[in-house]
Amino acid sequence: MINVNDLHKSFGDVEVLKGINIEVSSGEVVAIIGPSGSGKSTLLRCLNLLEIPTSGSIVFEGNELTAKGTNINQLRQKMGMVFQSFNLFPHKTVVENLMLAPLLLNKGNKAELKATALELLDKVGLKDRADHYPSQLSGGQKQRVAIARALAMNPDVMLFDEPTSALDPEVVGDVLQVMKKLALEGMTMVVVTHEMGFAREVADRVIFMDKGIVQEEGAPLEMFTNPKNERTKSFLSKVL
Numbered sequence: 657m658i659n660v661n662d663l664h665k666s667f668g669d670v671e672v673l674k675g676i677n678i679e680v681s682s683g684e685v686v687a688i689i690g691p692s693g694s695g696k697s698t699l700l701r702c703l704n705l706l707e708i709p710t711s712g713s714i715v716f717e718g719n720e721l722t723a724k725g726t727n728i729n730q731l732r733q734k735m736g737m738v739f740q741s742f743n744l745f746p747h748k749t750v751v752e753n754l755m756l757a758p759l760l761l762n763k764g765n766k767a768e769l770k771a772t773a774l775e776l777l778d779k780v781g782l783k784d785r786a787d788h789y790p791s792q793l794s795g796g797q798k799q800r801v802a803i804a805r806a807l808a809m810n811p812d813v814m815l816f817d818e819p820t821s822a823l824d825p826e827v828v829g830d831v832l833q834v835m836k837k838l839a840l841e842g843m844t845m846v847v848v849t850h851e852m853g854f855a856r857e858v859a860d861r862v863i864f865m866d867k868g869i870v871q872e873e874g875a876p877l878e879m880f881t882n883p884k885n886e887r888t889k890s891f892l893s894k895v896l
């Protein structure tokens with residue numbers, strides 16, 4: 657579904673991604689771990705061209721993202737993105753947050769889109785909050801709304817950038833539970849996370865990034881119990 661080939665990204669003189677090669681298959685859950693500043697967010701943002709790669713290629717469902725003539729908006733609609741900060745529209749209710757993008761893009765009439773939105777809110781356990789405003793929700797609830805909002809576009813892949821890092825510890829589990837459910841339903845997911853328990857339990861594959869390079873990748877159990885790379889060993893010894 658996603659093919660990243662020799663991806664480089666520099667900000668000014670600083671090269672942040674130094675030749676990344678990654679493949680993500682349909683239905684796969686890939687966890688990206690690594691120290692702060694290693695380029696994880698930059699990589700995720702390149703995947704839907706929130707950042708423009710300096711060189712290299714990203715092929716999504718057979719379409720080269722950076723090629724001339726690629727309809728990037730159309731492809732972006734197939735990629736749901738969930739950030740650390742929820743970025744909900746504060747002046748819209750929860751259900752309106754879910755309906756806004758599909759409405760603007762004529763994905764259906766209001767009644768249909770509302771029905772879908774309520775189904776998705778039910779899925780993340782927040783149907784009873786449909787008419788609340790974001791400010792009336794806890795952080796964990798906001799993040800679950802953000803996930804439902806991304807799902808409202810019916811994406812083929814969900815990209816998560818540290819979705820639980822800004823949350824109080826007691827609500828982290830609720831969000832991870834929703835993500836686990838999505839994974840079990842077969843959603844393709846790329847998840848940057850510090851939640852090693854989640855990576856171990858839910859991911860099919862773990863990618864360890866450091867200094868702008870994929871240092872090691874493999875099955876979670878193998879990586880966590882028998883890391884090969886010295887940097888991976890050192891990182892895991894601090895976080896496990």
Ligand code: ADP
Nearest residue numbers: 667670672690691692693694695696697698699
């Ligand atoms: P991570 O998500 O692994 O913590 P990031 O991808 O956020 O890492 O950042 C990697 C490096 O790129 C950091 O040194 C960061 O300061 C730098 N960086 C990220 N975004 C920008 C930007 N827009 N302009 C300049 N430098 C950036």
Ligand code: MG
Nearest residue numbers: 696697698818
């Ligand atoms: Mg980051």
